[in-house]
Each structure stands twice: as structure tokens, then as C-alpha cells.
Amino acid sequence: MTETVVHVTTLEQWKSVLDVWFKQGYEWHGTGKSYHERYFDDGWRFLLLNKDNDILKPTWGRQSIEYSEFMAQQKEDNKMATYYVTQEQLDLIKDLKNESIDKLDYLLLNSNQAHETFNGLHVKESNALLRYLGGDDTIEFKVKEQLYRLSRIDDEGDKVYLTFNFGTPDWDSVKDYAFTVPLDEIKQWKTPAWEIEKAD
Structure with missing residues (x-):
């Protein structure tokens, strides 16, 4: 060493x-x-x-x-743990981190806003948030990038999604199998038959 x-x-x-x-x-x-x-x-x-x-x-x-x-x-060296949140959640996290008053008091005073904003955080992210607010420098929060997929209505009137089968474009009726990528990349696959939509 x-x-x-x-x-x-x-x-x-x-x-x-x-x-x-x-x-x-x-x-x-x-x-x-x-x-x-x-x-x-x-x-x-x-x-x-x-x-x-x-x-x-x-x-x-x-x-x-x-x-x-x-x-x-x-x-x-991967010592930093990164958690991805929405822009609204990140804004509130920054507000909490910069608050000069006690963070618990701030959360209690603004509990409705905090509950609505943090609704959807997983347990792991919630625990990381508490550690981060407590001063843990090995945790950071970033805005998760919005992903998109392509969908269309097939001949039978069902909604289908663009997928890939061994590198070849295909379709599937299960949206969880859809090809999901950032907006710039999904635009490369857009044709008149397919519509761009936000992925969950």
C-alpha cells in the first residue's frame, strides 16, 4: 500500500x-x-x-x-451511496439539510407537505434520508432521470409496447417489458406508428 x-x-x-x-x-x-x-x-x-x-x-x-x-x-471507489428521487423530493431534502432550526421540528411543522413529497420513497431511501440529514457524508441524492417508452394500438385494439428480442425490434402487451430509455434515445426509435409516453 x-x-x-x-x-x-x-x-x-x-x-x-x-x-x-x-x-x-x-x-x-x-x-x-x-x-x-x-x-x-x-x-x-x-x-x-x-x-x-x-x-x-x-x-x-x-x-x-x-x-x-x-x-x-x-x-x-463506490464509497458514496447515491439515491435517486424526484426533483420535488430533492428540493425538500435540500431545504431540510439547510434548515437552521431542528430538522424534526421542521418536518412536524410541515408534515402534510413532507408526507405528500416523500410518499413513494422506499424504506431504504427513507433510512438513507435520515442518515443524510444526520450528517452522513457518504450519501447523496440526485434527481432520477425520466424514462420513456413507445406504445401503439395493435390490430385488435390492444395497447402494445416496443421491446427487443435478441436485438430485433418487437412488441409486447406487458408494459414492464417495454424498452425504456431517456427521451433523446427513445426519439431515435419513434416512427409514425408509435407514440412516446412516460414510463412509470
């Missing part, structure tokens, strides 16, 4: 880097899993994970990466 040195500028960043390494099973040499805020208070701004898998306070002048780059690497 190579050494990793991360440059941080705030105590919050210091703790975030340590949280990542603690979750991966690393700890300070001989002192366990502690934030050691006193190091930060004393002016240290670099965290080192050395080749012996110990977290140490490094000496000044080592080659380092910035905090933002480190967190981006964690995301690339």
Missing part, C-alpha cells in the same frame, strides 16, 4: 477523512479510533495513512491531495 496524505482546512474535514478511514478499519497507531482534535487545534492540517495502515499526523511538506479530491476518490 502507498502512503496517502490528505490536506484539510477545517475540523469538519479532518473528522470526515478520519470517518472514512475508521469505516475502512484503520486507526491511529496505538491510540485507536479518536479524532484527536488537539492535533488540528495545534495547527496540523495533514492526515497520513501510512504504508503500515496506521493513521499518523505527518510532517509538513509531504506530497498531499486536497480534501475535495480525496472525497471525490471515495465516491469513485
Whole structure:
């Protein structure tokens, strides 16, 4: 393993880097899993994970990466969990995250709006939302992309959907088997016989 040195500028960043390494099973040499805020208070701004898998306070002048780059690497390494929600849900999540008042009070005061907005979230997404609002930096929410499908009415008056059978365009009466893609791609398959519609 190579050494990793991360440059941080705030105590919050210091703790975030340590949280990542603690979750991966690393700890300070001989002192366990502690934030050691006193190091930060004393002016240290670099965290080192050395080749012996110990977290140490490094000496000044080592080659380092910035905090933002480190967190981006964690995301690339699939340490970041991404949940897809509607734009309305994302807007409310951002409002909740930025609220200066207690988030639970905010939810209680706006329970009807929250219930309507979050209706349809799965249990896994709901649990992730609570962790995210609690400060978990390994969770992010993004707007799920709207998907579309093609449908038409066949000779018997039944609605059918475009599918593919071994790479060849075909049709099926079950909409769950429909070919669903973003709008730009579905337009490439549109002909006068087929109508574009939003997928559920």
C-alpha cells in the first residue's frame, strides 16, 4: 500500500477523512479510533495513512491531495451511496439539510407537505434520508432521470409496447417489458406508428 496524505482546512474535514478511514478499519497507531482534535487545534492540517495502515499526523511538506479530491476518490471507489428521487423530493431534502432550526421540528411543522413529497420513497431511501440529514457524508441524492417508452394500438385494439428480442425490434402487451430509455434515445426509435409516453 502507498502512503496517502490528505490536506484539510477545517475540523469538519479532518473528522470526515478520519470517518472514512475508521469505516475502512484503520486507526491511529496505538491510540485507536479518536479524532484527536488537539492535533488540528495545534495547527496540523495533514492526515497520513501510512504504508503500515496506521493513521499518523505527518510532517509538513509531504506530497498531499486536497480534501475535495480525496472525497471525490471515495465516491469513485463506490464509497458514496447515491439515491435517486424526484426533483420535488430533492428540493425538500435540500431545504431540510439547510434548515437552521431542528430538522424534526421542521418536518412536524410541515408534515402534510413532507408526507405528500416523500410518499413513494422506499424504506431504504427513507433510512438513507435520515442518515443524510444526520450528517452522513457518504450519501447523496440526485434527481432520477425520466424514462420513456413507445406504445401503439395493435390490430385488435390492444395497447402494445416496443421491446427487443435478441436485438430485433418487437412488441409486447406487458408494459414492464417495454424498452425504456431517456427521451433523446427513445426519439431515435419513434416512427409514425408509435407514440412516446412516460414510463412509470
